[in-house]
Amino acid sequence: MMRKFHLVEDKSPTHANLIRFLKAEGWKPSKFSALASVNEEWLEFSPVISETLEYKHLLASFLQENDLGYLMPETFFIDDQIWPLVLADIGSSQSANLPWILKPSMLNNGQHIHIFHDLNDVETHFISHHRMGGPQVLQRYIDKPQLIQGPTFGHKFSIRELLVVSTHVGSALFPSGYLNIALKPYQEDNFNLLEAHLTNEHLSDERLNVVQRLSDDMAIFQPYKQGIISMCQLVVKSLKKQFATVWQDSQPRIACFGFDFMVEAEGNKLWLLEVNHGPCFPIDDSHPLFNVLYRPFWKQLIKRFIDREPSNFIALD
CATH class of the missing domain: 3.30.1490.20 (ATP-grasp fold, A domain)
Known part of the structure; x- marks a missing residue:
């Protein structure tokens, strides 16, 4: 069977990456959506799911309504x-x-x-x-977060995990994520120095605010891996329960999310902080994590969610 896709490249970084890696697997572009086995409908996941996860007040109330409020500060x-x-x-x-x-x-x-x-x-x-x-x-x-020791001081970090939900083959977590580590050392009492407190990639301008490290390379991450999987399982289970009709869909659809976690020093407590829909995937090989994280992510995503073959994603349902 001729494997054909019909996707609009400049619609999003997800589109651009999917096209690139489908081509690398031998897929051919089709001018006609109806003749393509992967088309735009694949990426049109119900907006109620992305809004529930991405809008911070909706995520908080969703967790509280499903007795999961304890996952988040x-x-x-x-x-x-x-x-x-x-x-x-x-x-x-x-x-x-x-x-x-x-x-x-x-x-x-x-x-x-x-x-x-x-x-x-x-x-x-x-x-x-x-x-x-x-x-x-x-x-x-969380004013006393777990810190990563820098050359002289401790630095705050957050953990970003990549999760894919689908209507046709369940939801799954990619086994590798990355740590966003603040470049500025942490200053517990100086809340005006936001660079020391926020682990967003950029804050005010194009300057990088963090250094990104593959989670697998960081010993500090290992104790939290199982907890992250469990928390993601709970969220997916509640989504499927509350929005059951979204999953009663004969059209295969996928959506990618970045789940952000932080560890509180007291009791080494893992917290879910927020979720981003269609996180800003790099499309350029020069990105430091492109070859170690994103290339394997897209290849494995195609394996699991499009070819429906075994992959190294971790099943969540």
Whole structure:
């Protein structure tokens, strides 16, 4: 059988990579969607899933509704109208004097993020006029994260794992991920130096904010591997339960997600922080992780989800 695909290359980094690696496997492009065994419909996964995972307030409420709230640091939806109620609610709990991080619910690039020492600082922020409006989440800030020892100081890190959901062959986790390690040493009390606290790839401009390392190469990652698999299994199971109709679909569809985790030093506790849909996959071989992570990721994805052959992905359902 002639293996043909019909995909629009410049639609997304996922499209570009899929086209490149399908061609490398001997697939041929087709001008007609109907004649292609892999077409745009394959990448049109229900938006309810990507929004539930990617929008931070929806992820928090999804986890809470499915008794999985414990996977994520305490998180509250907050906006211009309800902030006094939210702060009053937290103020009457034991969390009042803890540090908090405020993140826009629908942005992912580290912009408009603020860290506060306590609720009073949060209140001062919401009273001021120089701030961003719209839906946000207020989350307990992990101010004592597990650190990676640098030349002189400890550096904060987060763990990014690649997960693929599908309507036709289940969901699976790629066995390799990477660590985003902040270039600036961690400063526990200086919340103004965001570069030391946020492990986003870029913050304000094109300058890199982190160094990325394959998780398999980092001894510090190994104790958390099984916990990450278990947490991903719980999330997938709840998604399939809550949005059952999405999976009752005869059309094969896939969606790629980046799941971000962090480890709290006390008790070495693993937390799920956030999820990105269609994470910004590099399309250039010069990316330091391209050959060690992304090339095998795409080759194995095609094996498992398109050719339906054994792969080294870890099944989650």
